Amino acid sequence: MPTTAASSKSNAVGHDMSVILVTGSYDHEIRFWEAWSGICSRTIPRTGESGQVNRLAISHDKRFLAAAIHKKILIYDIVSTASEPFVTLEGHVNNITSIAFNSEGKWIVSGSEDGTVKIWDLRNPNGQPRSYENGAPVNDVCIHPNQGELISCDQAGSIKQWDLTDNICSHELTPAGDIPIRSITLASDGSCLVAGNNKGQCYVWKLNEESTGLPRFQAVTRFLAHKKYLTRCLISPDARYLATCSADTTVKIWSISPMYDFKEEKTLKGHQRWVWDCAFSADSAYLVTASSDHTARLWEMASGETVRQYNGHHKAAVCCALHDGAS
Template sequence: MEGPRNNVKSVTFSPCGKHIASSGEDETVRVWDSQTGECLFTLEGHTNWVMNVKYSLSGEWLVSGGRDGTIRFWNSETGEPGVVLNSPLGEVYSLAFSPDGRWIASGHVKGGLQLWHAGSGEPGPVLHGHTGYVMGVAFSPDSRWIASSSHDYTVRLWDASTGAPINTLSSHKADVNDVVFSPNGFQIASGGSDSRVRLWDVDSILTSSVEQEDQLGAVLKTVYSPNGQNILTVGSHQTVKQWSSLTGAPSPLLTELPESLLVESVSYSLNGLPTVVGTRNATLRLREMQEGGRETILEGSRMVKYVTMSPCCRRIVSIDLYDTVTIWDLASAQRMHVLIRRGGPTREDIGCMAFSATGHQLAVGTRSGTIWLFDPQSKGLIMSIPTDWIIEAMSFSADGQQLAVGADDGCIHLLDLQSDECAIELRGHTEGVVCIAYSPCGEWITSGSQDKTVRVWRRQQPQGDTESWSYGSTIHGYFDEVLDIAWNPIVPMEFVTGSMDESVRVWRVSSDGEGVVVKLLWGTNLAVLHAAGLMLKGTTGLDPMQKKLLIQCGAVSNLTGMNSEE
């Protein structure tokens, strides 16, 4: 069947099976005889690529959607043009008819979905949520649900009667190009540019809170509000999100950030208002996340690779691409002071920074092993500490007397800042320690690593003047390295983690005096079953597909001898 002058983007059978319709980059729709392959007619009218074509349920109409932003109806028997719908959402990439004949759904360039009344062509609800091209859309056989797939790497499920979002599925690691319901409506299949077809159980999606997800990217930064009730996160997609620390429910920010602002750090001011630091055209900008919030421009900054704020939001320290460390006092006319200049105290890459809890000390660590301790108020150097470690992370104890240093060999070194000595080493991680945090009470340390675990360490009762720490617990279940950790300043024994696997997780630590128990309170982006090390014995009712899924997810394979009744 030859005729299209360029790539074919969509093809579909008529309900009777006698005809095939196709559309493509030559801006046409073509109808073919499915028995002979003869082209019956070519439909012209679109002014850009025609991305999708569908038959109505009765077969009377063809409907096509294109990058010209129009949805066009054609008489399927004669090819005569009918109604033309112009969408305010722009380019059309996907179309679907509901099985009950009431709705047409269209997916668009910037992530929107539009419902149209199939009979009148009047616009219905708009479904917002995707952030990339909506390449696939499908109705369930009973017309209750809509599934959509997008270049934002997600599949989303919607209530077709209200347009309300039901769930977001984010296991794909690349563009999701198409989605379809099974004939019985029990499953959804999605296919993506990650070379994966994924099957989803609809009942589980409808009832699971684990699958409620936001497109965050890797979670780079986590911080609690002063009252401990909210959590701010920054994702690698430059997304700033606020969550209820108790339930994990999204807590909307009062203002939106401009798309051109690349978020580098987040914190809360003393009055509890979220504040972000971003870069725009190599200029640092401090922005209060509230209606009418101020934006402060920090002149003189260069391309920034890392920014941190003091706990009180009164100072900002940045590291630029040339490893120059600069501090701003925001209360004193935005005065800029260079702490470290390339070619000065160090020529090595600067790997991390940390403020003490009070903001009275600033530690700067280099990958060559040198730690510089500054007084942020006077800008003076307090001390320099040479080490043999490749430093990846640092954290001050609550009293500012101790500095925990994470190294690339998986070891944590506890430095006494009064004696400039390291008397304690905590070993257990098998790869580099990426983040460390002391609890507000000073009795616990949590550490996250490239080995995809979090470890909890506990201060022991001192024997005389000797301090000691012991291993408490290891948290497994992450699918990539753990990037950040923060403790709740109000609620005891609670902390949050951000990970490269795009998850935000809140944990509660408890102890019976001997053992340490860490429990997950809530998490988002926990879309993949984790079964590492699981051994099933005496289990009944597993079919071959279920066995294979468990093994793929990390379960120990002891299933080879099972018969159909086991």
């Protein structure tokens, strides 16, 4: 994540664009931060507009920021100073809970409380999105690294794999009956899936290729991550750690062994209220978190300490996005 002075000087925008850190809040604002100084470098105020910011996603080439705001997806140009989105995607009829860019930036997937998963073609933003009927409010959705499958989780306790070639739900899991699954995360190599539910329980599956003859989802373990509501789980880019965020104000860091044993390594303490979201740096050495205490924090994984706090939101900070890798 550290950058050279030369890279920041060469940037015409006037601050170092090699690290993009963004937060969204119930105050309706989207804020860009200088990661190391803690200075807010740009605010998208959305003055007079309704709708809280639910989720944020940065495209892999660092050009675009997608914000899920109530029933719409607003896409902003990251290097622009304009407060207006250049694309607005409309089609969901209820709160959007999750968004993600595909690796080439050609499409975005979204999940919503309206019970659908939608794929939006960014090359034809005015066209109709592809829609999958999930049958229950969708809480999270992620794109498999092969870019040909989606995995979603929902309020009815189901996890579904959607095959983009055949346009079908090809697998369904219900690890804890009808207890809502709040968050899911896939390892960067597609080898492992973790799901966290409303009771703070985490479930882990090994993902096998169809050619092995083994089940696609092979249950390997489960563990209680938090005694209160779990809000987000996220596997680090190097697939060595899992971060879990909770209503108990903490973030826990779990090491992942090659045999999929999960061991609690650290509890990150500092936030005063619910922790809603987190994002890892590309090298897995840092973690950003967003909390109802109105702040975001940058944590150093090695020490478990807060190295920067981002103050500026005047309501709960509920989502964050970080991209400091190669674009």
